Amino acid sequence: QLQLQESGPGLVKPSETLSLNCTVSGASISSSNYNWAWIRQSPGKGLEWIGTVYSIGNTYYNPSLNSRVIISIDTSKKQFSLNLSSVTAADTAVYFCARRTESFDYWGQGILVTVSS
Amino acid sequence: EILMTQSPATLSVSPGERATLSCRASQSVSSNLAWYQQKPGQAPRLLIYGASTRATGIPARFSGSGSGTEFTLTISSLQSEDFAIYYCHQYNNWQTFGQGTKVEIK
Numbered sequence: 271q272l273q274l275q276e277s278g279p280g281l282v283k284p285s286e287t288l289s290l291n292c293t294v295s296g297a298s299i300s301s302s303n304y305n306w307a308w309i310r311q312s313p314g315k316g317l318e319w320i321g322t323v324y325s326i327g328n329t330y331y332n333p334s335l336n337s338r339v340i341i342s343i344d345t346s347k348k349q350f351s352l353n354l355s356s357v358t359a360a361d362t363a364v365y366f367c368a369r370r371t372e373s374f375d376y377w378g379q380g381i382l383v384t385v386s387s
Numbered sequence: 388e389i390l391m392t393q394s395p396a397t398l399s400v401s402p403g404e405r406a407t408l409s410c411r412a413s414q415s416v417s418s419n420l421a422w423y424q425q426k427p428g429q430a431p432r433l434l435i436y437g438a439s440t441r442a443t444g445i446p447a448r449f450s451g452s453g454s455g456t457e458f459t460l461t462i463s464s465l466q467s468e469d470f471a472i473y474y475c476h477q478y479n480n481w482q483t484f485g486q487g488t489k490v491e492i493k
Contacts, residue, residue: 307482316474316484316485316486316487317431317474317476317484318484319481319482319483319484322482330481332481332482333388333481334388366430366431368430371436372419372421372436372437372478373421373433373436373442373476373478374421374423374431374433374476375433375436375442377430377431377432378430379429379430380430
């Protein structure tokens with residue numbers, strides 16, 4: 271059974287970089303049939319796609335976040351990662367990692383990240 | 388960016404009744420639309436993709452229809468476990484989500 275698990279700090283200071291990892295188990299992260307995504311959910315903005323990474327490393331980002339986002343993949347560790355720079359309080363949200371075929375068919379449980387000094 | 392608008396914001400339904408949820412796209416997304424169910428403290432769960440195909444393990448009481456800009460999710464006979472928030476998601480042009488419809492007990 272495929273499982274995804276987010277990990278990382280739950281509190282980040284304003285202007286710093288938010289860094290999260292997603293560990294995939296129960297399926298191959300290297301398969302070309304899937305790609306891997308970060309999505310966040312905040313009360314003010316609902317569900318927001320952040321970006322997607324393919325197993326070969328190609329990335330696609332939400333244009334509204336493009337200048338601040340880097341998503342990478344490490345197939346040897348069965349992990350993909352999110353870095354979001356220059357965070358503000360508006361980046362406070364629950365961050366989900368997910369597998370994408372076309373829709374998002376498997377999700378992690380989510381991790382709350384609060385941006386506060 | 389394609390804007391997804393869901394209606395109504397809240398739907399009050401009695402158990403056993405039918406629920407009909409709508410999702411409208413600001414431009415055509417073909418059939419590249421999915422529906423998700425989310426309960427408090429949980430991640431969204433995929434119900435429908437390709438506008439009308441049920442995901443693995445999803446009961447037959449959930450059905451999706453539509454194409455282009457107008458989509459519907461129907462729950463034929465609401466069970467207690469179906470009271471939740473439902474989101475539509477277009478993946479035709481990048482990815483955007485609707486703001487959700489909360490299905491609550493009447």
